[in-house]
Structures are given as structure tokens and as C-alpha cells.
Amino acid sequence: MGAGQRRRTLLLALVSVLLLAGVPAFFGVQAMNRDPVFVSLDELEVPEWAAAQPEDFTSGSRWCLLDCRLRERTVTSERSPDETAQVYEAALSRDGWQPWRPAYCPEQEEKGSYTCWRRDELTLDLWVREPTCVPPPVDGEPAVVPSLDPSTAAEECSGSLVSVKVRNAIDDERTRPQPETDPSLTGEDPYPTLTEDPLGELTPSPPS
Structure with missing residues (x-):
């Protein structure tokens, strides 16, 4: 085997070692960077028809900085x-x-099904409702909705929309004791009702 062939063999062996070590390391780093909450949502045992077109959004710090x-x-x-x-x-x-039933679940009245859940250090809001059937804008202008046959409209607006919101329990205000409402802010009389005559029995004036 010539020197050139040995160099090529060593180079191929080195590339193979880098690939074998680098690819798992790359996917390992990706897995570490993947938010475990989204991984848990991926593993929920729901049928495919109930989990189409997922879109994920995050804000804040995973370590609760600020x-x-x-x-x-x-x-x-x-x-x-x-x-x-x-x-x-x-x-x-x-x-x-x-299942978790705190106050403000939801914070305001919502259409559809809105439920709250807790597990370990997390809280979860699940909101399932009918989709908003609005056609996309055309050339930047709102699309004109033509008169549709009811069956066609029902077919185009079928299905539902699912929103899942997961927070750390320590950052969810609903896990904290709720302050008592000031009676003066609820329309009730803020002053106690007097049950006795505050002046008591009047002392008669002495005769002149």
C-alpha cells in the first residue's frame, strides 16, 4: 500500500470517527436545548386528527430570571x-x-371548553373552541366573503382549535392566596349597621 493510499485510508477513517461521534453529539445537544414541556406535550396520547399543524411559542426564562x-x-x-x-x-x-379549579379559570368568559390543570411545579390551561373562519386578506385588503351555501360553510368551518398554555406554578398568580375584596368596592355599605341608639338615653335637663 502506497503512502498516498494510506493517507486516504486514514482520512476516511478520521471522517468516519468524526461523523459517528459528531452526529449523536449534535442531536444530544438539540435534545438538551428542547424544552421538556414541549417534549411532554409531544408525548400526549392524542390521535393525529386532534394535533395537526402545531405551533409553539415561548417567552421568559426557563430558570425564572426576571x-x-x-x-x-x-x-x-x-x-x-x-x-x-x-x-x-x-x-x-x-x-x-x-384537574384544577382556581379562580380566574379562565380570566374572562370564553367560548368553548376551558379547563385548568396542575402537575408538579407546572400549571396548564387547555382551551378548545370552534375555529375562526375568516378568509386571508387579498392584496392587503380584507377578503369579501361571498354568499355560501350553508353546507359549504359548515364544511369549511369544521373542526376545532386547541390552545395549551403551560406556566411555572410559582409564576401563576392563581396559585397564591387571593386578597379579600374591599366591601367599599362591591357596592355594599362600607359602614356597619347601628343596632342601638348611638346617643343612648338622653339625660333630662334640670328644671329651671
């Missing part, structure tokens, strides 16, 4: 909100999440 991390995921479902909510609630229960 603000704790907020994780949000939206997906579309091919079936009705009722059926979709049932499969998600069952999947969350299997995954160890417990």
Missing part, C-alpha cells in the same frame, strides 16, 4: 370541540395532570 417561561402551543383538530376536548382531557389525566 420572568418565568411561558409555553404556548396551538394545534388544529379535524373534529368538533366537544370530541377534541374529551381526548385531550383524557390524555392529560393519563399523563399525570390533575
Whole structure:
């Protein structure tokens, strides 16, 4: 074997070693950087028809520097909100999440199914509702919705929209004791009702 062939063989061996070591290391770093909450949501046992087109959003710090991390995921479902909510609630229960009924769940009245959950140091809001069937804008202008046959409209607006919001429990205000409401701010009389005559019995004036 000539010197040139030996160099090529050594080079190929070196490239193979780098590939074998580098590829797993690359995916290992990627896995470490992957938020474990989203990994947990990926592993929820929901059917494919209930988890299409996932979009993930994050804000804040994973280590709660200044603000704790907020994780949000939206997906579309091919079936009705009722059926979709049932499969998600069952999947969350299997995954160890417990139903949670704090005040402000939701913070304001929402259409559809809105439920709250807790597991370990996390809280989760699940909101399942009908999709918003608005056509995309055309040339920057709102699209004109033509008159549609009811069956066509129902077909185009079928399915549901799912939103999942996960927060650290220590950063969720609903886990803290809620302050008592000041009676003066609720329309009630802030002054106590007097049950006795505050002047007591009047002493008669002496005769002149």
C-alpha cells in the first residue's frame, strides 16, 4: 500500500470517527436545548386528527430570571370541540395532570371548553373552541366573503382549535392566596349597621 493510499485510508477513517461521534453529539445537544414541556406535550396520547399543524411559542426564562417561561402551543383538530376536548382531557389525566379549579379559570368568559390543570411545579390551561373562519386578506385588503351555501360553510368551518398554555406554578398568580375584596368596592355599605341608639338615653335637663 502506497503512502498516498494510506493517507486516504486514514482520512476516511478520521471522517468516519468524526461523523459517528459528531452526529449523536449534535442531536444530544438539540435534545438538551428542547424544552421538556414541549417534549411532554409531544408525548400526549392524542390521535393525529386532534394535533395537526402545531405551533409553539415561548417567552421568559426557563430558570425564572426576571420572568418565568411561558409555553404556548396551538394545534388544529379535524373534529368538533366537544370530541377534541374529551381526548385531550383524557390524555392529560393519563399523563399525570390533575384537574384544577382556581379562580380566574379562565380570566374572562370564553367560548368553548376551558379547563385548568396542575402537575408538579407546572400549571396548564387547555382551551378548545370552534375555529375562526375568516378568509386571508387579498392584496392587503380584507377578503369579501361571498354568499355560501350553508353546507359549504359548515364544511369549511369544521373542526376545532386547541390552545395549551403551560406556566411555572410559582409564576401563576392563581396559585397564591387571593386578597379579600374591599366591601367599599362591591357596592355594599362600607359602614356597619347601628343596632342601638348611638346617643343612648338622653339625660333630662334640670328644671329651671
